[in-house]
Amino acid sequence: MKSAILSALVLASCGVVNALPYTGGVRIAMNNQKPVDEDTKDVFTPPEDWPISPDSGEKHIPYDWQKGGIQNPKPKPFTPAGGKGVEPWPLTKPFYHPLSDFDHESLQLALYQEYIELDLFRYGLKRFSKEEFEKYGIDEDEQFLLQYMSDQEIGHARLISNMIGPSAAKQCNYSYPFDTVQGFIDFSQKLTKWGEAGVYGFLSHLDSRSAATLLTQSITTEARQQLIFRQLEGLFPMPEWFEPGIPQSWAWTLLAPWIYSCPEDNHYLVWQNFPALNITNNPDPTNPYYTPDISTNRTALSYPGRKVELAWEKPGKKVGPDGKYTTSTDAGAPKFVAWVNQLNLTYTELKLNDDGFSGWTIQPGDYVFPPESGKSNGTDTGPQAVRIVNGTMFIAITDSNPFLTPFNLSLINPHVVAGPAVYASG
Ligand SMILES: *[C@@H]1O[C@H](CO)[C@@H](O)[C@H](O)[C@H]1NC(C)=O
Ligand SMILES: *[C@@H]1O[C@H](CO)[C@@H](O)[C@H](O)[C@H]1NC(C)=O
Ligand SMILES: *[C@@H]1O[C@H](CO)[C@@H](O)[C@H](O)[C@H]1NC(C)=O
Ligand SMILES: *[C@@H]1O[C@H](CO)[C@@H](O)[C@H](O)[C@H]1NC(C)=O
Ligand SMILES: *[C@@H]1O[C@H](CO)[C@@H](O)[C@H](O)[C@H]1NC(C)=O
Ligand SMILES: *[C@@H]1O[C@H](CO)[C@@H](O)[C@H](O)[C@H]1NC(C)=O
Ligand SMILES: *[C@@H]1O[C@H](CO)[C@@H](O)[C@H](O)[C@H]1NC(C)=O
Numbered sequence: 326m327k328s329a330i331l332s333a334l335v336l337a338s339c340g341v342v343n344a345l346p347y348t349g350g351v352r353i354a355m356n357n358q359k360p361v362d363e364d365t366k367d368v369f370t371p372p373e374d375w376p377i378s379p380d381s382g383e384k385h386i387p388y389d390w391q392k393g394g395i396q397n398p399k400p401k402p403f404t405p406a407g408g409k410g411v412e413p414w415p416l417t418k419p420f421y422h423p424l425s426d427f428d429h430e431s432l433q434l435a436l437y438q439e440y441i442e443l444d445l446f447r448y449g450l451k452r453f454s455k456e457e458f459e460k461y462g463i464d465e466d467e468q469f470l471l472q473y474m475s476d477q478e479i480g481h482a483r484l485i486s487n488m489i490g491p492s493a494a495k496q497c498n499y500s501y502p503f504d505t506v507q508g509f510i511d512f513s514q515k516l517t518k519w520g521e522a523g524v525y526g527f528l529s530h531l532d533s534r535s536a537a538t539l540l541t542q543s544i545t546t547e548a549r550q551q552l553i554f555r556q557l558e559g560l561f562p563m564p565e566w567f568e569p570g571i572p573q574s575w576a577w578t579l580l581a582p583w584i585y586s587c588p589e590d591n592h593y594l595v596w597q598n599f600p601a602l603n604i605t606n607n608p609d610p611t612n613p614y615y616t617p618d619i620s621t622n623r624t625a626l627s628y629p630g631r632k633v634e635l636a637w638e639k640p641g642k643k644v645g646p647d648g649k650y651t652t653s654t655d656a657g658a659p660k661f662v663a664w665v666n667q668l669n670l671t672y673t674e675l676k677l678n679d680d681g682f683s684g685w686t687i688q689p690g691d692y693v694f695p696p697e698s699g700k701s702n703g704t705d706t707g708p709q710a711v712r713i714v715n716g717t718m719f720i721a722i723t724d725s726n727p728f729l730t731p732f733n734l735s736l737i738n739p740h741v742v743a744g745p746a747v748y749a750s751g
Contacts, residue, residue, distance in 0.1 A: 424532035436485040438520040443478035449509040462616030497587035507611035514554035518717040523576025559615025564715040567667040572735035581645030602744030605634040629690025636683040637743030657724040659742040662686040666718035672726040715751040
């Protein structure tokens, strides 16, 4: 039964758009430069006279941040000392391609994500009739917006393919877990969230700062899509003050299960697939009472103190395109639940059930910045206090609770037992 539904979905979604081929080189003229076409170089080897990080003119002038102010002579009028990649040609050569394996694997991951979005938005529009959308309150203008979002994905996929070059992955076949308009909107809202967070997680770690610039310019569009999907679902558009980033392996763990099959020669990603984590009592945002709106005062979907029930899989399951990936974990025994949202990583204690693969925890009430009083008194919902847990966010099971911050969050990976899962907390 389930596989029949799956293959129907797959057939319906295949071939909507053929793979967008590599179109050869990134031809981008910045600052009136002549377009640079690096297409002819198979392997990029920085010339000997290039600085350590070729596109950033890497050098560091000492700076005391606590002292603040201007501490070094200005190299030119109106030009504070420092900054990376701000020297003129030829010291800074924008290079919009991977400069490392890390860059290559990160861009390929982003490409896999753009491709599923392209397919998903088109598939939703094909699968449901105008009347079905309208019944849910999504009128023709809004349906066109969805169409337009899918067109944006063509541009994103093309940009990233061009940055990667000939080894760029091609579009795959997908399977989707919904059969209603609401389900489509909800899945899209969650998928764009991990797409966005997955890229924020690595942007500032890329060796190619030039590539990071272009990727920033596409992921910010995706962030707008995510917010619009929340609005189409009748959710509060952005109950957070900050958008989180997650490690590549988290994004890949969330994405891979929906990729059914890929062209045989598609690039094999090095990222890890962790065992799947289910939030057994995940709040369901698809409430027919709430229709699309710019904003709503919808009651929070969850609250601090809520018992959150969890179940996770054993490692060793074949997942992802053509079952070519296998879930794994390097962690010890499950002990904590890691909550990643806004600027924060916070842990709660996991109460393990006897089976060893399920348990529960309590939703924390911590704040991003504690209320002015320094202490919650139960009524402090004022503007000085926004809770870490709200909106569409991520949780995972870990074996310990290492202290990590947004820039070094990926060091959590060796401690991940299962997950992440997307928690529909608000
Ligand atoms: C989440 O944000 C919404 C909108 O600001 C708010 O109504 C709700 O109380 C928040 N939930 C929590 C748990 O703080
Ligand atoms: C997608 O599925 C169709 C139908 O099963 C198959 O013919 C095609 O080769 C698949 N394409 C990819 C990219 O996996
Ligand atoms: C929504 O909540 C805000 C803040 O509490 C309030 O000012 C506003 O009147 C509420 N809207 C409705 C329709 O109740
Ligand atoms: C997780 O949820 C999926 C979908 O509901 C289900 O197929 C799977 O068996 C669940 N896995 C666990 C470990 O609960
Ligand atoms: C959340 O992150 C902010 C910024 O790093 C930090 O100031 C705050 O203490 C964190 N909150 C908690 C509860 O960890
Ligand atoms: C709770 O704290 C807020 C400031 O964070 C203050 O305005 C409010 O009066 C306090 N309420 C009580 C009942 O102490
Ligand atoms: C991560 O960064 C924080 C500072 O933001 C530091 O205290 C912590 O030790 C780092 N963790 C690791 C494992 O490097």
